[in-house]
Amino acid sequence: PLLDRVYSDPEQEDERTSRQDRIPPQRVWRVVPRARRARAPAWVIGSLVHEALAAWRFPDDTFDRWVEARARGYGITDPRQLTGAVGESRRLLRRFRQHHLYQTMACAERRLHEVPYSLIVGGKLERGIIDAMYLSDGRWTIVEFKTDDVRTEVQFQRLLVEEKYETQARRYAAAVEELLGQRPGLVLCMLNYAGSVRLHSIE
Numbered sequence: 030p031l032l033d034r035v036y037s038d039p040e041q042e043d044e045r046t047s048r049q050d051r052i053p054p055q056r057v058w059r060v061v062p063r064a065r066r067a068r069a070p071a072w073v074i075g076s077l078v079h080e081a082l083a084a085w086r087f088p089d090d091t092f093d094r095w096v097e098a099r100a101r102g103y104g105i106t107d108p109r110q111l112t113g114a115v116g117e118s119r120r121l122l123r124r125f126r127q128h129h130l131y132q133t134m135a136c137a138e139r140r141l142h143e144v145p146y147s148l149i150v151g152g153k154l155e156r157g158i159i160d161a162m163y164l165s166d167g168r169w170t171i172v173e174f175k176t177d178d179v180r181t182e183v184q185f186q187r188l189l190v191e192e193k194y195e196t197q198a199r200r201y202a203a204a205v206e207e208l209l210g211q212r213p214g215l216v217l218c219m220l221n222y223a224g225s226v227r228l229h230s231i232e
Contacts (some may be wrong), residue, residue, distance in 0.1 A: 044189045045182060069114035075102045075176040078220065079160065082174055083142040088119045089138050113135035118202045121176060122219045128226040130218060134172070137163035146204045159201050162213065173198050189229075198231050 077099055086092065093115050102115040125131055134140055144159040161172040162178065179185045189195055194217055202215045217229040 069100065069105050069110045069117070071176070071178070073100060073105060073114060074117050074121075076103060078176050079143075081118065081122055082125075082139050082161065085140075085142070087122050088158070092119065103126040123219070124226055125220055130172070130216075130228060133165065134161070134163045137165045145146060146201075148204050148207060150203075155200070155204070157197075157201060157204065159205070160201060162205070168206060168214060169209065169211060170216060171198065171201050171230065172216050172218050173201070174218050174220060176220050179219060179227075181223070185219070185222065185227075185229075195231050202231075 077096055080099055081087070081096070086095070096115045096118050098112050100111055105111055105114055105144075139163065140163045141159075142161050144162055145156070146159065147154065147156045149155070159171055160174050162169055163172070173194070177188055177192075179188060198215050198217060202213055205211070205213045215231040217231065219227040219229065
């Protein structure tokens, strides 16, 4: 009995938690891409931007070298893809820094990034990683950052359904309410919506 697992595999587990536990970690395995293109895979861009936001790191004199090193860590070796990954990450982060949400989070009483949680819900283990939370005027707000390339409202609404972003975010809100005893605000921050940042509040 001492060797038995306390709980079975999680009933609910977000994609980032699954990727974090993956052995071996996700990498771009093809050293020389078949397609001659300057753009790194979208999941690499998303990972780089999330890492930068978690470190609250934005474009400066050392940013390009840092992003390039992280991109190499994901298996990117093609010089054009490296340049593309750096440029795209820089663009999305600069865009966010010009948005009012950046200032709100920067001035918050408290700000947390990459917040892991584990809960027993209905007898099942649920795990996840919340992108960011900030405390302002006594209330917590969850911010989920998304880097999907979205160009129209129709495409955005379809993405919400197909990727279940709202369902995932509501799970996070329920977990925070359970752990902190307070229902948080809940916002999807789309960093690549028709060339701008779009906030999507979830009730």
